[in-house]
Amino acid sequence: MPQFPAVQFLTSSWQPRQFPPDQGVEVAFAGRSNAGKSSALNAITGRKDLARTSKTPGRTQLINFFALNERQRLADLPGYGFAKVPEKMRAHWRELMERYVETRGSLGGIIIVMDSRHPLTEFDCQMLEWTGAQNVPTHLLLTKADKLSRGESASTLKKVRAAVGDAATAQLFSAVAKTGVDEARKEILRMLATTPARASETEG
Ligand SMILES: Nc1nc2c(ncn2[C@@H]2O[C@H](COP(=O)(O)OP(=O)(O)O)[C@@H](O)[C@H]2O)c(=O)[nH]1
Numbered sequence: 001m002p003q004f005p006a007v008q009f010l011t012s013s014w015q016p017r018q019f020p021p022d023q024g025v026e027v028a029f030a031g032r033s034n035a036g037k038s039s040a041l042n043a044i045t046g047r048k049d050l051a052r053t054s055k056t057p058g059r060t061q062l063i064n065f066f067a068l069n070e071r072q073r074l075a076d077l078p079g080y081g082f083a084k085v086p087e088k089m090r091a092h093w094r095e096l097m098e099r100y101v102e103t104r105g106s107l108g109g110i111i112i113v114m115d116s117r118h119p120l121t122e123f124d125c126q127m128l129e130w131t132g133a134q135n136v137p138t139h140l141l142l143t144k145a146d147k148l149s150r151g152e153s154a155s156t157l158k159k160v161r162a163a164v165g166d167a168a169t170a171q172l173f174s175a176v177a178k179t180g181v182d183e184a185r186k187e188i189l190r191m192l193a194t195t196p197a198r199a200s201e202t203e204g
């Protein structure tokens with residue numbers, strides 16, 4: 001399995017003006033709370049505790065940025081879909097995410113992490129709407145695939161691919177069984193090697 005380049009924590013941002021400079025290229029991870037986003041990030045980067053896994057979802061409303069080098073970053077977007085969170089926090093989440101996807105010129109792609117047993121929730125579809133509207137390349141990780149039989153996971157992948165069409169690519173993944181890690185790394189590195197379509201507008 002090829003190694004992923006070493007990543008370093010950069011900063012946490014509660015609002016857009018705290019984001020690191022909008023230069024180079026960034027790949028962001030999104031996902032409903034508890035989908036397995038932190039576990040996926042850790043498996044992909046090969047770091048046990050890069051992103052904290054949690055049993056109390058929806059507490060963090062920050063975007064965490066990690067640097068691979070001076071030009072390439074990963075962003076861990078706050079989880080969404082938390083039923084017990086106050087409306088005020090939900091509104092903050094919505095505004096932060098929408099602003100991020102709409103204005104981040106260095107955004108080279110988004111990975112949407114979904115529990116393969118419950119794919120394409122309302123929140124995933126909202127993300128797909130934002131990335132589609134901004135033409136941000138989108139890749140879906142159907143994680144916790146170890147919880148499904150081979151047949152079930154194959155049919156889930158087929159259904160999800162049919163549902164999203166050209167809007168996103170999709171793959172099966174498991175942080176526990178470490179399946180799909182190579183495929184995910186390749187996709188992320190491919191996104192990080194691009195020049196985001198909107199980058200030229202913000203960079204000299
Ligand atoms: N079986 C299985 N459990 C997983 C997998 N990924 C995450 N989990 C579990 O799902 C729960 C939520 O995971 P976490 O990574 O914190 O999700 P996040 O809220 O999306 O960041 C935790 O109990 C994890 O141990 C996986 O691939 N397989």
Ligand SMILES: [Mg+2]
Nearest residue numbers: 038052053054
């Ligand atoms: Mg998490």
